[in-house]
Amino acid sequence: MPARAYIRTSLLRLRFCAWLREGCGHGLVRGNAMISSAHARTVANLAAASCLALLLGACGGGMSLPSFSSSQPAVETEPGVAPEMPASIRADEIVGRWGLASFQNPADRARTEAAARAQCKNPYVIGAGTSGGVVMHLADQATPQELRLKGSPGGKNYIGPSGPTPGEQDREIVSFDGRVMITRFVDKDAATRYGNMVYVRCAPRA
Numbered sequence: 001m002p003a004r005a006y007i008r009t010s011l012l013r014l015r016f017c018a019w020l021r022e023g024c025g026h027g028l029v030r031g032n033a034m035i036s037s038a039h040a041r042t043v044a045n046l047a048a049a050s051c052l053a054l055l056l057g058a059c060g061g062g063m064s065l066p067s068f069s070s071s072q073p074a075v076e077t078e079p080g081v082a083p084e085m086p087a088s089i090r091a092d093e094i095v096g097r098w099g100l101a102s103f104q105n106p107a108d109r110a111r112t113e114a115a116a117r118a119q120c121k122n123p124y125v126i127g128a129g130t131s132g133g134v135v136m137h138l139a140d141q142a143t144p145q146e147l148r149l150k151g152s153p154g155g156k157n158y159i160g161p162s163g164p165t166p167g168e169q170d171r172e173i174v175s176f177d178g179r180v181m182i183t184r185f186v187d188k189d190a191a192t193r194y195g196n197m198v199y200v201r202c203a204p205r206a
Helices: 003-021 037-060 106-121 188-194
Strands: 096-103 124-128 134-136 145-150 158-160 171-176 180-185 196-201
Touching: 096 106, 106 196, 180 188
Parallel strands: none
Antiparallel strands: 096 124, 096 196, 124 134, 134 145, 145 158, 158 171, 171 180, 180 196
């Protein structure tokens, strides 16, 4: 602000404050007639009420009004949940009958595949869901339900309920070649108890 304008504004504020302190308008006149002191106070109070909010800072020197400038930064909103990524393995690729076994030690993988193949006499059935998923069991659940095949930014595939990936109820598809599928639960406790689950596809007549 230019110096002259700043000084002029400061003088006007000082005069206004002095006017309030000295009786709020005892010298107000209308034409040549002096307004009564009581009437002057009423008019002055109305004027002061409308202006006081804007000029309190000038009288007190230490109080300022909040700024309502449109330049204030907007409040950031929480980002929405990212859409579910498609898996690189289709649901119909794992629908069918499978021999099932599990291992903890990677050295036992070959032996476990043979054990899973022997289970085709009593196969584990992965059914087709009505909404494009697969019907399987979650950890510790006796009743199977429809689950989804879900991808991830890192390129891994998971089987589990709809929601964030990987979710605590998901199982990661560790490997899949069309004939053998190995999965492991994301939940550490479930992964420890169930181990690496080996699914070996059964022959059509098994």
